[in-house]
Amino acid sequence: MYHFIVNPKSSSGKGIRFWWAVKSELDHKNITYNAYFTRYVGHASEIAEQICNKTLEIKNIVVLGGDGTLNEVINGIPDFNDVLLGYIPSGSSNDLARSLGILKDPLKSLERILKPTNFKYLDLGIINFIDTDQAPRKFCCSSGIGYDANVCMEVQQSPLKKKLNRFGAGKFIYLAIAIKQLIGIKHLDGTVMVDGMKKDTYKNILLVSNMIHKYEGGGLLMAPNADPSDGKLSICLVHGLSRGKIALLLPTILFGKHIYFKGVEAFHCSEIEIKASQTSAVHTDGEVPAVCSHIKVSCIPGQIRMIL
Numbered sequence: 001m002y003h004f005i006v007n008p009k010s011s012s013g014k015g016i017r018f019w020w021a022v023k024s025e026l027d028h029k030n031i032t033y034n035a036y037f038t039r040y041v042g043h044a045s046e047i048a049e050q051i052c053n054k055t056l057e058i059k060n061i062v063v064l065g066g067d068g069t070l071n072e073v074i075n076g077i078p079d080f081n082d083v084l085l086g087y088i089p090s091g092s093s094n095d096l097a098r099s100l101g102i103l104k105d106p107l108k109s110l111e112r113i114l115k116p117t118n119f120k121y122l123d124l125g126i127i128n129f130i131d132t133d134q135a136p137r138k139f140c141c142s143s144g145i146g147y148d149a150n151v152c153m154e155v156q157q158s159p160l161k162k163k164l165n166r167f168g169a170g171k172f173i174y175l176a177i178a179i180k181q182l183i184g185i186k187h188l189d190g191t192v193m194v195d196g197m198k199k200d201t202y203k204n205i206l207l208v209s210n211m212i213h214k215y216e217g218g219g220l221l222m223a224p225n226a227d228p229s230d231g232k233l234s235i236c237l238v239h240g241l242s243r244g245k246i247a248l249l250l251p252t253i254l255f256g257k258h259i260y261f262k263g264v265e266a267f268h269c270s271e272i273e274i275k276a277s278q279t280s281a282v283h284t285d286g287e288v289p290a291v292c293s294h295i296k297v298s299c300i301p302g303q304i305r306m307i308l
């Protein structure tokens with residue numbers, strides 16, 4: 001039995017269009033399934049939790065949606081040992097699918113799920129928002145504090161994303177807002193601890209990205225050396241750059257070449273703690289659950305069993 005969790009609104013309606021194609025293939029093949037449609041923010045977590053709590057056997061959960069829906073599902077699963085996860089990307093950024101080479105064509109990705117040949121145990125990220133009451137959140141692709149999270153927050157609030165999604169150009173909104181935010185850029189000062197040891201105290205931190213996979217923000221190669229099964233976070237810490245240098249740096253992220261800039265530190269670790277003296281947006285898989293100044297991020301190796 002397959003449990004499909006579908007965000008019909010992902011990428012301004014691509015989700016429902018993909019679902020009709022998938023449904024007709026499932027019916028044609030006489031495959032038994034349950035389909036659940038998300039209706040509001042947080043609903044995918046509730047659905048995933050209900051599916052997991054219903055039976056003790058292994059659950060085949062297939063997510064049809066974007067990175068945000070996948071993030072919600074991950075946050076609803078109480079025990080990953082009981083779950084086999086499939087993913088049909090229908091979002092506007094699809095960074096996880098891009099990193100894993102999951103096919104964009106819904107029928108081709110469905111075929112792989114129905115006849116699996118390859119599984120992968122993927123690392124899971126957990127973030128604690130230490131100076132807020134917000135509960136910890138899991139993430140499967142990326143999290144970050146600073147500039148990238150501020151961009152995510154504005155993208156989330158922008159009505160333009162929906163309009164651009166209709167033309168298949170939703171991810172360009174990230175680029176447009178990233179350029180716009182250069183003008184009033186907000187830096188952070190703070191101390192960074194890595195695997196329990198103080199790394200340094202920094203002035204003018206632009207961002208700290210804590211990556212499980214290589215991509216974020218709709219195709220930015222933020223962590224070109226990330227391996228989603230190595231049990232480590234791939235960190236990109238950018239600090240001490242003038243606005244002009246940041247403007248030069250941004251396009252190089254598309255090709256993962258930013259890591260060679262002075263002021264960019266790229267390294268791997270199991271845990272990172274950032275204590276800043278100002279608050280900032282914090283994102284998990286492109287959604288912004290908190291605005292705070294003190295976070296602790298850890299990597300749990302090989303938690304998510306995913307069909308590729």
Ligand SMILES: Nc1ncnc2c1ncn2[C@@H]1O[C@H](COP(=O)(O)OP(=O)(O)OP(=O)(O)O)[C@@H](O)[C@H]1O
Nearest residue numbers: 010011038039041065066067068069091092093094
């Ligand atoms: N029926 C719904 N109406 C409005 N929002 C929804 C609905 N169902 C889910 N959501 C919310 O929409 C958010 C974004 O959805 P999703 O990630 O699937 O699509 P996307 O934003 O187009 O893609 P991406 O995250 O890859 O950019 C989810 O995090 C979820 O909270």
